[in-house]
Amino acid sequence: MGVDLTKPWFKHYPEEVPKTMEYDNRPLHGLLMDAAENYPDKVAIHxxxxxxxxxxxxxxxxKFASYLQGLGLEKGDRVAIMLPNSPQSVISYYGALLAGGIVVQTNPLYTERELEYQMKDSGAKFLVCLDILLPRANNVKGETNLEHLIVTGIKDYLPFPKNLVYPFIQKREYNMVVKPEHAGDTHVWTKMLEEASGNVTMHEFDPEEDLALLQYTGGTTGYPKGVMLTHHNLVSNTQMSKAWIYKAEYGKETVLGILPFFHVYGMTAVMNLSIMMAQKMVLVPKFDVDTVLKLIEKEKPTLFPGAPTIYIGLLNHPKIQKYDLSSIEACLSGSAPLPVEVQQNFEKVTGGKLVEGYGLTxxxxxxxxxxxxxxxxxxxIGIPWPDTDSKIFKPDTLEEMPVGEVGEVAVKGPQIMKGYWNxxxxxENTLKDGWxxxxxxxxxxxxxxxxxVDRKKDMIIAGGFNIYPREVEEVLYEHEAIAxxxxxxxxxxxxxxxxKAYIVLKDGAQLTEEELDQYCRENLAAFKVPKLYEFREELPKTAVGKILRRKLVDEEKEKMEQEKANSSS
Structure with missing residues (x-):
């Protein structure tokens, strides 16, 4: 790949980590085929x-792949998956790829508005969703290209007697029990697996050109964009991950799967890496501190990819010392900056290693x-991975900045996307000469x-989720009381x-914080809903009327520093 071995970071590489690698020129679903051939009886999912x-x-x-092909799926058709971490999320992901489809990962927290946008933009024909999400899917179906809905429930993979009890828990938590009929364009997961032949028509793939995934991410336009990731992009990044955790052994590790697979980090660092290495994945559909601490003690995971908020949540548990977390050997933290004290405290509690990494969809x-x-x-954030080059460019040019000077971070390597969908x-604005x-x-x-040091864009990273201010603002601007x-x-x-949302109301309009919060919750996924609201007479602006977002953030920082100074004096 023509790696420049004089790069300063290579002197830190341990001898076990290769500076350049040979990558498997094969489709991503080959990882599962290999694991099933070499480790058929090994537990894949707990x-x-x-x-x-x-x-x-x-x-x-x-079976899933053959069923999709029986419904008419052709190579390149998009298959949306709207599931929490569960056996179905793994099976449908690899099944869609085996069938020749392109996976579209969809956040189960999406509102109808957000789901409709993503389905329209991707042109997905198939959607796999939980039973409690079926009403939402049905409501947007007519406005999109969706032809078939495949419906499953958490209880489908629960052992006895949990599978009998779960509908009552669902009724209590969601105030609903959905019993979909296996008819027409609605397909019930359990019936589908019974009916499917399992005979798959295998397609030829060009891993460097053929897409495996459309992963949606936001941008300065305010609307999420579909990132086109090829089979080669994902296979190469998974192989790099294995090279980096060189002490991990094939068929012998247990990984804690808290990071959601609908997020690209969880998808690569947990699901794809686990499948490639025939690891046992302990899947957690919803992060709950008590549940996770008990799981760690019982299942003894050795690898635990996560985000700072997950590690902070565990460390803040009042009884964390009562749990045996000593099985944990390595944790790679991503999605947001890792505070130093969190790293040190977590390593003290577990005896394992926790380090910060960096990446993008x-x-x-x-x-x-x-x-x-x-x-x-x-x-x-560390040093670049094998075959990955990185430079600091002067913003808006490709002029390289001297060592120690701030500029825009640029990266190049086999894991870099093909581009944005449509x-x-x-x-063209994001990919420049391969960078x-x-x-x-x-x-x-x-x-x-x-x-x-900062983000050029205004993206907010809250609890590991990417939130794009413009998208939230679009919803707020639709409220009749907001100017x-x-x-x-x-x-x-x-x-x-x-x-945080700063609001100026129209003359004579009235709106309470509670009413606004309720409105946002109806139109935005929960993680995008503002946690703070401030009503103002006016907003700071430039001479041409552009609102100065950065000035407001600086004001908040000054306020916090002042409060800190007052409390310590």
């Missing part, structure tokens, strides 16, 4: 007491990380370690950042 072997997962994926996602077992540096102009312009501002020190609004990410000790 889910709330139920366990499935690699052979069982592969057989189910083939557009890079499958990982490009940089601290070394897990060796030279680790707090406050840095957005050639945005692709992905990340929109993050940072610098590299003399040792080749990279630091992120002007701006949304900003302000510092938050737990979530990294939190969403």
């Amino acid at each position: 889910f709330m007491g139920k366990e499935l072997t690699y052979q069982e997962v592969y057989d189910s994926a083939k 557009e890079s499958s996602p990982v490009t940089h990380s601290n070394l897990i077992y060796d030279d680790r540096r707090a406050g840095t 957005r050639p102009e945005e692709t 992905l312009l990340t929109g993050d501002m940072g610098y590299m020190n003399e040792d080749g370690y990279f630091y992120i 002007e609004t701006v949304v900003a990410g302000i510092p938050d000790p737990y979530r990294g950042e939190t969403v």
Whole structure:
């Protein structure tokens, strides 16, 4: 790949980590085929007491694939998956790929408005969803290209007697029990697996050209864009992940699957890596601190990819010392900056290693990380991965900045996306001469370690979720009482950042914080809903009328510093 071995970061590489690698030139679903062939009886998934072997997962994926082909799926058709971490999310992902489809990962928290946009933009013909999400899917179906809905429930993979009790829990929690009929364009998961032949028509793939995934991410336009990731992008990043955690052994690790698979980080660092290495995945559909601590003690995971909010949530549990967490050996933290004290405290409690990494949806996602077992540096995103080049460019040019000077972080490597779905102009603005312009501002020190100082874009990262202010503002502007609004990410000790909305009401209009919060919850996924609202007479603006979001953030920071100073004096 023509790697420049004089790059300063290579001197830190332990001898076990290759600077350049040979990548398997094959489709992504080949990972599952290999695991089923080499480790058929190994447990692939542990889910709330139920366990499935690699052979069982592969057989189910083939059935799913054959059923899709029976419904008319052709190579390149999009298959949307709207599920929490569960056996179905793994089976449908690899099954869709086996059938020749392109997966569209969809957040189960999406509102109808958000779901409709993504289905329209991707052109998905098939949607796999939970039974409690079926009414939402049915409501948007007529406005999209969706032809078939495949419906499953958490209880489908629960062991006895949990499978009998679960409908009552569902009724209590969601005030609904959906019993879909296996008829017409609605297909019930359990019936589908009974009817499917498992005979799949295998397609020829060009891994470097054929898409495996459309992963949606936001941008300065305010509307999420479909990132086109090829089979080669995802296979190469998964192989890099294995090279980085070189002490992990094939067929012997247990990984804690808390990171959602509908997020590209969880998809690569947990699901794809686990399948490639024939690891046992302990799947957690919803993060609950008590449940996770008990799971760690019982299932003894060795690998635990996560986000800072997950580690913080566990550390803040009053009885964490009562649990045995010593099985944990390695944790790679992503999605948001990792506070140094969190890293130190978590390592103290578990005895394992916790390091910060960096990546983007557009890079499958990982490009940089601290070394897990060796030279680790707090406050840095680490060094580039094998075959991954990184530079600091002067913003809006391709002029390289000197060591130590801040500019835009750019990356290049086999994991970099093909482009944005149906957005050639945005692709052209983001990919320059093979370099992905990340929109993050940072610098590299003399040792080749990279630091992120700010974001060029206004994206908010709260609790590991990417939130795009413009998208929230669009919803707020539709409220009849609002004249002007701006949304900003302000510092938050737990979530990294939190969403705050500044509101100017129309003359004579009245609106309470409670009413506005209710309105947002009806139109936005829960993680995008502002946590704070501030009503103002006016918003700060430039001479041409552009609202100064950054000025508001600076005001918040000053306020916090003042409060800190007052409390310590």
